[in-house]
Amino acid sequence: MAAVTAACKAKRQALGLRQRDLAARCGVTGATIVRFERTGHVRLDVFARILVALDLGEAIQKAIAVATAPSVGPKSGEEFLRGDRSPRRIRVREINV
Numbered sequence: 001m002a003a004v005t006a007a008c009k010a011k012r013q014a015l016g017l018r019q020r021d022l023a024a025r026c027g028v029t030g031a032t033i034v035r036f037e038r039t040g041h042v043r044l045d046v047f048a049r050i051l052v053a054l055d056l057g058e059a060i061q062k063a064i065a066v067a068t069a070p071s072v073g074p075k076s077g078e079e080f081l082r083g084d085r086s087p088r089r090i091r092v093r094e095i096n097v
Helices: 002-014 019-026 030-039 044-053 057-068 077-082
Strands: none
Touching: 002 030, 019 030, 019 044, 030 044
16 A cells, blocks of 8 residues: 555645645645555545545546456466456455556
8 A cells, every 4th residue: 555655645746736735636635645655554435535636537437447356366467357257255466557
């Protein structure tokens, strides 16, 4: 999660936003953004709002794709997304933002 929070912080800074500006866009407190950037701990709905506010909507799609891909088995995540979608136990490893 450290890579994701670092990427979000870098994007926020590149957009010239302060933490309180991002918080206002997301409808959360500044403390929530501070906690997210320091620890990566945030509710899923708030995480989605942060990604949208930072114009990282594609990252949401990637996160969903990674979450639906199997962590074990003969097929890679990409092969899985193109074909068979049988339910399996999954594990999210990393999301490149």
